[in-house]
Amino acid sequence: MNKPLRRVAIFCGLLVLALLLRDNWLQYVRADELNSHQKNRRVTIERYANERGNIIVDGKPITGSVDSKDPYYRFKRTYTDGPMWAPVTGYASQAYDASQIEKIEDGILTGNDDRLFFDRTLAMFTGEKKTGGNVVTTLNGAAQKAAFKGLGDKKGAVAAIDPKTGRILALASTPSYDPSSFAGYSGKDEKAWVALENDPDKPKLNRALREIYPPGSVFKVVTAAAALEHGQVTDINAATDTPEPYNIPLSRVPMKNHAQGCKNASLNKALEVSCNSVFAKLGDEVGREKMVETAEKFGFNAEQFVPIRAVASVYDKKMDRGGNAQSSIGQFNTATTPLQMAMVAAAVANDGKLMKPYMIDKLESPKLDVVKTTEPEEMSRPMSQKNAQLVQQMMENVVSNGTGGKADVDRPGVKVGGKTGTAQHGVGNKKRPYAWFISYAKTDSGSPVAVAVIVEDSAGTARDDISGGGLAAPIARDVMEAVLDSGK
Amino acid sequence: MSVVTNTTTIGAIELPSRRNTELLLLGFAVVIPVFAYLNVGLAIDGKVPPGMLGYGLGLGLLAGVAHLVVRKFAKYADPLLLPLATLLNGLGLVLIWRLDQSPRIIARYKTFSPDAPNQLMYSAIGVALFLLVLMFLKDHRVLQRFTYISMMVAIVLLLLPLVPGLGADVFGAKIWIRIGPFSIQPGEFAKIVIAVFFSGYLMVKRDALALASRRFLGLYLPRGRDLGPILTIWAVSLLILVFENDLGTSLLFFGMFVIMLYVATERTSWIVMGLLMAVGGAVVVGSFATHVQSRVAAWLDPFECLKTAPERSNMAAACDQMTQVLMSFGSGGVLGTGLGQGNSDLIGFAANSDFIFATVGEELGLTGVMAFLLMYGLIIERGIRTSLAARDPFGKLLAMGLSGAFALQIFVVAGGVMGLIPLTGMTMPFLAYGGSSVIANWALIAILIRISDTARRPAPAPAPSPDAEMTQVVRP
Numbered sequence: 001m002n003k004p005l006r007r008v009a010i011f012c013g014l015l016v017l018a019l020l021l022r023d024n025w026l027q028y029v030r031a032d033e034l035n036s037h038q039k040n041r042r043v044t045i046e047r048y049a050n051e052r053g054n055i056i057v058d059g060k061p062i063t064g065s066v067d068s069k070d071p072y073y074r075f076k077r078t079y080t081d082g083p084m085w086a087p088v089t090g091y092a093s094q095a096y097d098a099s100q101i102e103k104i105e106d107g108i109l110t111g112n113d114d115r116l117f118f119d120r121t122l123a124m125f126t127g128e129k130k131t132g133g134n135v136v137t138t139l140n141g142a143a144q145k146a147a148f149k150g151l152g153d154k155k156g157a158v159a160a161i162d163p164k165t166g167r168i169l170a171l172a173s174t175p176s177y178d179p180s181s182f183a184g185y186s187g188k189d190e191k192a193w194v195a196l197e198n199d200p201d202k203p204k205l206n207r208a209l210r211e212i213y214p215p216g217s218v219f220k221v222v223t224a225a226a227a228l229e230h231g232q233v234t235d236i237n238a239a240t241d242t243p244e245p246y247n248i249p250l251s252r253v254p255m256k257n258h259a260q261g262c263k264n265a266s267l268n269k270a271l272e273v274s275c276n277s278v279f280a281k282l283g284d285e286v287g288r289e290k291m292v293e294t295a296e297k298f299g300f301n302a303e304q305f306v307p308i309r310a311v312a313s314v315y316d317k318k319m320d321r322g323g324n325a326q327s328s329i330g331q332f333n334t335a336t337t338p339l340q341m342a343m344v345a346a347a348v349a350n351d352g353k354l355m356k357p358y359m360i361d362k363l364e365s366p367k368l369d370v371v372k373t374t375e376p377e378e379m380s381r382p383m384s385q386k387n388a389q390l391v392q393q394m395m396e397n398v399v400s401n402g403t404g405g406k407a408d409v410d411r412p413g414v415k416v417g418g419k420t421g422t423a424q425h426g427v428g429n430k431k432r433p434y435a436w437f438i439s440y441a442k443t444d445s446g447s448p449v450a451v452a453v454i455v456e457d458s459a460g461t462a463r464d465d466i467s468g469g470g471l472a473a474p475i476a477r478d479v480m481e482a483v484l485d486s487g488k
Numbered sequence: 489m490s491v492v493t494n495t496t497t498i499g500a501i502e503l504p505s506r507r508n509t510e511l512l513l514l515g516f517a518v519v520i521p522v523f524a525y526l527n528v529g530l531a532i533d534g535k536v537p538p539g540m541l542g543y544g545l546g547l548g549l550l551a552g553v554a555h556l557v558v559r560k561f562a563k564y565a566d567p568l569l570l571p572l573a574t575l576l577n578g579l580g581l582v583l584i585w586r587l588d589q590s591p592r593i594i595a596r597y598k599t600f601s602p603d604a605p606n607q608l609m610y611s612a613i614g615v616a617l618f619l620l621v622l623m624f625l626k627d628h629r630v631l632q633r634f635t636y637i638s639m640m641v642a643i644v645l646l647l648l649p650l651v652p653g654l655g656a657d658v659f660g661a662k663i664w665i666r667i668g669p670f671s672i673q674p675g676e677f678a679k680i681v682i683a684v685f686f687s688g689y690l691m692v693k694r695d696a697l698a699l700a701s702r703r704f705l706g707l708y709l710p711r712g713r714d715l716g717p718i719l720t721i722w723a724v725s726l727l728i729l730v731f732e733n734d735l736g737t738s739l740l741f742f743g744m745f746v747i748m749l750y751v752a753t754e755r756t757s758w759i760v761m762g763l764l765m766a767v768g769g770a771v772v773v774g775s776f777a778t779h780v781q782s783r784v785a786a787w788l789d790p791f792e793c794l795k796t797a798p799e800r801s802n803m804a805a806a807c808d809q810m811t812q813v814l815m816s817f818g819s820g821g822v823l824g825t826g827l828g829q830g831n832s833d834l835i836g837f838a839a840n841s842d843f844i845f846a847t848v849g850e851e852l853g854l855t856g857v858m859a860f861l862l863m864y865g866l867i868i869e870r871g872i873r874t875s876l877a878a879r880d881p882f883g884k885l886l887a888m889g890l891s892g893a894f895a896l897q898i899f900v901v902a903g904g905v906m907g908l909i910p911l912t913g914m915t916m917p918f919l920a921y922g923g924s925s926v927i928a929n930w931a932l933i934a935i936l937i938r939i940s941d942t943a944r945r946p947a948p949a950p951a952p953s954p955d956a957e958m959t960q961v962v963r964p
Binding site: 001002003004005006008009011012013015016018019020022023024026027028030031032033034035037039040041042045071072127 | 534590591592594595747750751752754791794811814815817818819820821822831834849853854857858861862864865868869872875876881884885888891892895896898899902903906907908
């Protein structure tokens with residue numbers, strides 16, 4: 001009987017071998033795939049297993065973590081002033097994953113990032129509980145508050161940048177949501193989430209970064225910069241050769257002017273009263289290629305990462321002459337995020353040098369050691385210093401003499417430049433227009449803040465009042481004052 | 489020049505009994521689980537678990553008594569079997585205790601009672617049975633007398649779960665009976681009893697089964713009347729599969745019978761026939777038993793099946809369970825998360841019994857699982873070695889049957905939880921929570937030890953013959 005016995009022994013050995021091979025397949029080859037599988041709750045469990053690090057503004061945390069004693073997800077995220085900060089923080093939900101800073105810097109916040117390996121190992125030996133690191137933002141609490149309060153219950157967004165460095169100072173979007181309302185995974189959280197998902201006002205949309213609007217007249221700043229930069233205009237006070245009415249190229253449709261005195265108006269005058277004809281004609285003369293070139297130097301046609309992704313603003317690269325002329329006054333296919341317009345204002349304010357916008361100042365380890373600092377970085381130079389200063393002159397003229405009067409801050413030694421915009425949209429421009437305002441404040445030591453404000457359809461406001469100067473400029477002023485007063 | 493002056497007698501060199509080797513290994517088998525216990529306590533509470541001393545002493549005491557009894561009653565027994573069983577049982581206790589600490593599992597039950605103390609009690613009963621077998625079964629050949637009684641007992645045990653009022657349906661499989669507060673899995677005991685029956689039966693009939701056959705297509709086909717037993721076993725296996733919904737038990741019994749038949753008759757034709765019958769039966773049953781179908785679906789692609797299975801159906805439950813188990817293994821990776829630090833308690837059902845191997849996978853990683861598989865492999869190897877060394881055909885067959893059944897069980901259970909084959913409702917011997925399993929497997933180890941002792945025991949010295957004495961003495 002020994003011969004078959006030996007064979008059976010080999011057979012049993014093969015059974016064990018098959019198990020060993022299968023286990024290697026499962027735990028070595030497929031380990032990563034299974035470990036990060038979307039059905040695998042371990043990722044989320046790990047995210048909330050330890051006290052999560054905080055997101056910090058002005059040295060104070062705007063987030064928190066409570067020990068919920070839940071056997072699955074132990075710590076739950078809390079937010080101070082959740083709706084105000086939601087466009088910055090995003091959310092960290094036990095049931096619905098995470099977004100924005102909470103998602104991008106999840107590794108630091110949970111303490112699982114490779115850069116925190118040393119801290120983790122040390123904590124293992126000292127027996128301390130693992131905690132997450134902090135994310136220090138560039139935001140300015142006062143400016144954010146001013147922006148959020150200014151928008152109030154209107155739909156809109158505000159983006160404010162420090163032109164010298166590119167630090168984002170305010171990023172507000174309304175209507176907003178409270179990320180605390182669905183931070184857990186209970187039925188209540190689900191209800192809150194579903195309600196937000198189904199809300200026609202889309203409160204979860206980060207309008208400052210993720211929505212593109214027709215810019216209307218605020219885009220004229222870009223056209224002015226392009227005209228100066230490409231030598232189309234050298235003297236801003238010289239009369240231009242602009243007929244009244246001016247017909248859009250390739251069509252017999254006249255370009256309407258809402259303002260008086262646009263015939264042959266100088267560039268300075270045209271920006272002051274916001275002449276469509278002058279800028280449409282200038283954009284046509286500069287030509288599509290060069291308009292695209294300047295717009296792209298300002299950041300159009302590319303996604304921006306701050307490091308949260310902002311969608312690409314659009315300046316059409318393939319349209320015909322008529323489209324280009326209309327685009328030059330911010331109509332046709334032109335569409336932009338509020339952040340993009342803030343970048344335009346910032347480039348002007350910073351004498352033509354556009355700094356890459358960013359909102360994460362530094363990452364800290366649980367022990368508050370700095371893991372990584374973001375250094376200001378030059379993104380491009382859309383115009384020369386000389387031309388930038390000419391545009392500044394014109395924008396400051398808009399505030400002191402033109403449509404942007406309500407943006408003037410009452411601070412000695414501070415000059416304010418701005419541009420209003422009232423963008424029409426909808427079929428036959430039937431929908432209520434968007435009110436835009438972009439501006440910057442400037443002191444002797446350079447510009448501390450550039451801001452873009454958009455207010456969407458405001459029900460209950462008379463249509464004539466919906467102009468950038470009336471609705472958006474006061475918000476921009478409050479934000480600028482907040483930044484100036486915070487002494488930076 | 490020296491002259492040999494003394495007289496030298498060349499006697500039989502006494503075989504080493506290997507009892508000291510066993511004692512040394514037992515030391516490891518006790519110390520390793522104690523450290524594992526400490527490890528879990530430190531990982532979960534950050535302090536030395538209060539029960540550690542008691543646990544260590546308890547395990548040490550069980551192992552010590554078992555060792556002394558083996559030393560006394562089975563002096564030449566295989567030195568590896570007892571330490572391996574002790575180590576697996578000890579680690580199993582640690583894993584069950586670890587899952588008892590899980591707040592998720594505690595939260596899942598209205599009244600939660602820890603399983604580890606029960607398992608410790610079952611282990612003690614198991615070791616007691618082990619001792620009783622060694623003390624009272626002085627020679628395994630005694631079992632031969634009970635061949636046909638064994639058959640009756642085995643059939644009764646296997647069919648007990650089908651008795652109304654006695655059998656209990658646990659998650660689809662009817663392999664339990666409930667007596668008062670106790671749940672018993674009779675299949676675990678039947679495994680041993682039926683091995684006794686097969687051995688006794690085949691030892692007697694093997695010549696008939698091997699020789700009286702016709703040659704057909706290069707295979708020796710048995711006579712029709714000799715097909716009776718294999719057909720009966722096949723039918724009983726299918727009955728188990730259909731009525732008790734248990735693929736594992738059914739596969740185990742049929743596989744064991746085919747292996748023993750092959751070993752007894754040395755005829756490959758039995759294996760061919762057995763395989764054909766197994767495949768045929770599986771296909772037929774699989775085509776109409778929904779329970780089997782959902783297990784197969786969960787095996788083929790659990791993640792896909794989770795999407796397509798109707799909600800709250802048995803199939804969805806089976807697939808969800810399988811995905812949880814696979815993710816548990818995957819999350820362990822090569823080195824595992826460390827004892828007490830994994831999330832294998834996400835497996836909603838039977839985490840400490842059917843799926844305890846997933847906890848090994850997650851917390852001890854690929855390394856730990858391979859170590860466990862090799863330990864089981866070693867038990868199988870020692871069992872087959874015992875069978876090879878046994879001097880009598882009954883002992884050979886019995887040892888082979890028991891180790892073959894053990895091997896099949898490991899393959900079916902570990903292969904099932906790792907997704908190699910469809911999942912079945914059996915448990916890892918010694919590791920999983922369950923009294924029947926622990927007690928029956930201790931008895932199985934006891935029988936193997938008894939056979940190995942008989943096999944290795946030196947033959948009694950032949951009676952001294954005065955003539956022989958003279959010729960062997962060299963006188964100067």
